[in-house]
Amino acid sequence: MYTVDRPPRIVRTYHPRRGRLSGRHFDALERLAARYAFAPGDPVDVLEIGSGMGEATAQMAAADPGRRYLAVEVHTPGVANLLHLIEDGGLTNLRVASVDAMELVRDDIPAGSLDAVHVFFPDPWPKARHHKRRLIVPERVALLRERLRPGGVLHCATDDEGYAHAMLETLDADPGLVNRHDGFAPRPVHRPLTKFELRAVRDGRPAYDLMYERSGPERSGGAATNGSSPKRPRSEAEGS
Numbered sequence: 001m002y003t004v005d006r007p008p009r010i011v012r013t014y015h016p017r018r019g020r021l022s023g024r025h026f027d028a029l030e031r032l033a034a035r036y037a038f039a040p041g042d043p044v045d046v047l048e049i050g051s052g053m054g055e056a057t058a059q060m061a062a063a064d065p066g067r068r069y070l071a072v073e074v075h076t077p078g079v080a081n082l083l084h085l086i087e088d089g090g091l092t093n094l095r096v097a098s099v100d101a102m103e104l105v106r107d108d109i110p111a112g113s114l115d116a117v118h119v120f121f122p123d124p125w126p127k128a129r130h131h132k133r134r135l136i137v138p139e140r141v142a143l144l145r146e147r148l149r150p151g152g153v154l155h156c157a158t159d160d161e162g163y164a165h166a167m168l169e170t171l172d173a174d175p176g177l178v179n180r181h182d183g184f185a186p187r188p189v190h191r192p193l194t195k196f197e198l199r200a201v202r203d204g205r206p207a208y209d210l211m212y213e214r215s216g217p218e219r220s221g222g223a224a225t226n227g228s229s230p231k232r233p234r235s236e237a238e239g240s
Ligand SMILES: C[S@@+](CC[C@H](N)C(=O)[O-])C[C@H]1O[C@@H](n2cnc3c(N)ncnc32)[C@H](O)[C@@H]1O
Pocket: 013, 014, 015, 049, 050, 051, 052, 053, 056, 072, 073, 074, 075, 078, 099, 100, 101, 102, 119, 120, 121, 122, 123, 194, 196, 197
């Protein structure tokens, strides 16, 4: 009797959905994708996972020209919109990738290299059987933390109260992260207010921010320590 090993099923953190593409979207993809696409090896300081329509990323990159931003999004209309925002804003410090962000992080982001990772309003996957799809779960957090430099910041925001508390628990439990605040962070002025967040606030769902720093340098065994983190001065715009 022979058994066939099935390849392990990949658990994705996003809904496979197709947005409708307008002529303007096609134009962006045809004309701008190659110009602003991330290529493996490109240096990155700030990584945004799930940039949606890209408004927050474009505004943050424009306010922080000294750092190189990478927005990763699988939703094609969002990618196209961000390409237009980059062109319209004349931004030279923002690149875009349209792939699964966790695969890109695993394959193309060197360990200890990022200043910040932004995960703003990730899909909450509210059903218990879907929690494994959440971006903020221990295994994915461990990978993101390992790609941060010591003192680098993982900044998450969500309007889902249940997910917010689960994030707090997961991030507190990570051995290489230290909360910058006591519990949730005050809403940072440098995180732009998007239409998505405005709608949530109007519907009575205010945002929760969470900001965690990677603690001290890696030990030779690979485990992060809880020592104090060397920090470089940050501007107000940088924040995370
Ligand atoms: C609820 S939306 C929020 C978008 C945006 N951050 C905002 O605040 O408006 C979450 C986005 O994350 C994207 N996403 C989820 N997992 C992803 C992954 N692994 N790689 C790339 N994009 C992902 C989804 O396609 C979706 O557009």
